[in-house]
Amino acid sequence: MKGVVLLSVLLLVARSQGRYEDKKRRLDHTRPTAASERALNICDLQQEHDLNMFCVCEPRNEHNNATSANCWMFNSGESEDSPVWTWFRSQRHLTKMILNVRSLTQLSYVPTRALKQLSKLKTFEIVYANIETIEPFAFAN
Known part of the structure; x- marks a missing residue:
């Protein structure tokens, strides 16, 4: 028993x-996995608290058809090998991109990995950055 x-x-x-x-x-x-482990839409980063970048895209209602992106880098910025740069492939129709660097943030390179995703890009501005050396083909897309 x-x-x-x-x-x-x-x-x-x-x-x-x-x-x-x-x-x-x-x-x-x-x-949910960490942001670095998945592909994201750069126009929809507001829920990603571990990123140091935020982009506002126009037109806002278009899921993957934005033509303009105004991006802000803050805190420590994003490293050159950050996955955020490959996420620009989510907006392949961008023709204009502005990358604003906040006063305490450092950007010492051209984000070539983002530019390679944007074959239709015509205007690209980096505002408030100090890039001492521009590598060959840094703006090639």
């Missing part, structure tokens, strides 16, 4: 543990 009760308790514990593991696996799968 004690063996049957013990076996029943063990089966219940094992079953509960299995359900817990399944639920945990589902929750881990649906948990």
